[in-house]
Amino acid sequence: MYSSMRDNDEYLYRFRAYELEISPEEIIEFIDKNHRGAGKEYKSLTRDLLAYIPDDHEYKGELKVFYKLCFEDSTSSLRINNIDFKLAEILYNEMRKSEMTAFFVCTAGNIFSDLSKRFTAEGDYLKAYIIDIAGNIAVTATATMIHRKITEEAGRIGMRTTNYYCPGNCGWNINEQQKVFEMLSGHYSGVMLSEVNLMYPVKSISAIVGIGKHVSFRENTCELCHNIKCPYRNKSHQEGK
């Protein structure tokens, strides 16, 4: 990690499960929380399943910082290096005070989805479901950890960060994912973008983070948005159902 953030700085992250604190307990707690106590019964199964993931499995991500931001209030767009991001109003307002931005992509790799597919083919639906959830928790934990690292780094130069926002969140069209990838110019930690803008491995997340003295982090991003009919209102990305 560099001592201070400069324009076009690139960061490469590699984490192990213990650093991300992805333990059977956390997965059980997640299932419990979302399924009213149904997780505890499957404690030993969850433990057995996580044993399929080698201890040295790497959770990877890459991030790049940009300084030259050009905000266009009339269209709610942000231009960086001739790439025009149509952020939609809510996200634009969140980013507006940024002095720099970071883009990142991160992944938990193929292992979780591959295992899930295998269990499904064997008719072991519960195993398939638990390992799939473990993959979701793992990639979300990776994104959260990258966000934490960049927040620490920003703190060193007296700045703060916004939340990380993914294409598809807060009215930001998912097709803009292509532009996020363009910003990262080839440094994707092995993640590929399909022609319909889906990332493979599936357990991957791409995002933007605003950095500046006057930006803020939100505990609840839904309160920014006026779409009270949104089916996803107050359901965080990690929560599921």
Added chain:
Amino acid sequence: MNDLIKKIFKCVEMGKINLTSPYPPDMKDQDGADELTRQALDNGIHPSDILDSAMIPAMEVVGNKFSRNEIFVPQMLMSAKAMSAAMEHIKPFFKSGEAKRKGVFIIGTVEGDLHDIGKNLVAMMIEGAGWEVIDLGVDVKTEQFISTINEYPGSLIGLSALITTTMENMKKTVNEVKSKYPETRVLIGGAPVTDDFRKKIGASFYSPDPQGAVNYLNSGLQV
């Protein structure tokens, strides 16, 4: 009701797969859906009786409990697994014609979307209701749906979408299917989908949960 039929019913409802399965804990060391279905067939019980009086109605109970939030995804998956353990014994009778499936249901997550947990649950419950399910997976293009309908004339379609922008692709698929096969029933679902949206795009049915789709399929397909 025959005792074995009753027991198979209970195993599927509670998700007791086989003798060695530790779930649910209060049925430990008892035969599961696997052994009991074998025993029922060996005792001369007709495979379609096992299907119609035990397996399918048990899955219906499970689907309804899930709709009422009385059980959650893990329990539903255990029941689906118990159902499929029993189904292994019934399958040969589909080939011989002694047992029949209700029809073919083709399901997939629409193009541009790869959220599949919900779609998988719907597929499982519809299979549990006695239908043959062809799961095309995720990021499924309209052409794939069309060519599969071609392969299975008279089939029904289920589309899932979790991203608001991919709901547009749902519209495209519904349009194409309806123009090539006007008779084909298209069911849609996924967290952002609503019944208003269904009306707008001309799909046949919307359900917020798997059991709603099962009930619709079983109702003789009236809208």
